[in-house]
Amino acid sequence: MSDGANVVNVVFAGLGGQGVIKASDILADAAFRAGRDVKKAEVHGMSQRGGSVTSDVRFGREVLSPMVPRGEAHYLVVLSASELAVARPLLGPKGVLIPPDLVDEAALPNRKSLNVALLGALARHLDLPEEHWLAAIRAALPERLHEVNEKAFRLGRAAALRA
Numbered sequence: 001m002s003d004g005a006n007v008v009n010v011v012f013a014g015l016g017g018q019g020v021i022k023a024s025d026i027l028a029d030a031a032f033r034a035g036r037d038v039k040k041a042e043v044h045g046m047s048q049r050g051g052s053v054t055s056d057v058r059f060g061r062e063v064l065s066p067m068v069p070r071g072e073a074h075y076l077v078v079l080s081a082s083e084l085a086v087a088r089p090l091l092g093p094k095g096v097l098i099p100p101d102l103v104d105e106a107a108l109p110n111r112k113s114l115n116v117a118l119l120g121a122l123a124r125h126l127d128l129p130e131e132h133w134l135a136a137i138r139a140a141l142p143e144r145l146h147e148v149n150e151k152a153f154r155l156g157r158a159a160a161l162r163a
Contacts, residue, residue: 007060008126009068013087014079014100016053019115022140023077024055026119029136031059034128039066052083054090075125077118098122103152103159113145113152120156121163 010027014020021042028038042055056068068090076091077098078084084099091097103117116137123133137149 007058007063008075009073009092010057010075010077010122011068011073011087011090012053012055012057012077012079013083013090014053014115015083016051018053018079019112020053020055020079023079023115023119024057026116026133026136026140027057027122028059029139030128030132031057033132033135036060037063039063041066052086054087075122077122079115079118096125098160102163103156107155109148109151110145113149116149117152117156117159120153120158121160122156123153124157124160 012020012024024040024042028040031038036059038057038059040055040057043053056066058066058068070090072092073090073095074092075096075098076087078087079100081100098118098121100114100118102121103114105111105114108114108117119133123130133153134150137153138146141149
């Protein structure tokens, strides 16, 4: 699914304040650094009040539209258990669900880094070099958060291996 020629569809879903948009920004940047064409779209809803947020990222050799058609996501990354049922119809029949409980929040150096930990789990499925992921994380976050989020990313990668 992620050989660079075909378009890869990833949908992030969660609640406002969980870092859904930040996670999609990091993926888009990592894919761009890997030389892929990238398109991104987001729906904020009542995100500033903790409402539903989704963000689509599509990348490949050539991407024509930023929106992932319903039921065609190859990967669905969900940051809040309350959004699982709402977002599941976005996932394609052979798609991969990355749920919020894949990573033990108690193991995270900072519970706010769950979004980056789930990116680590997603990274196990995508053909994007780790150095591009880490560069994208560093570019998206202030320096004081780099170490915590790099640890979270690696915890997510390890969790995906156990799943």
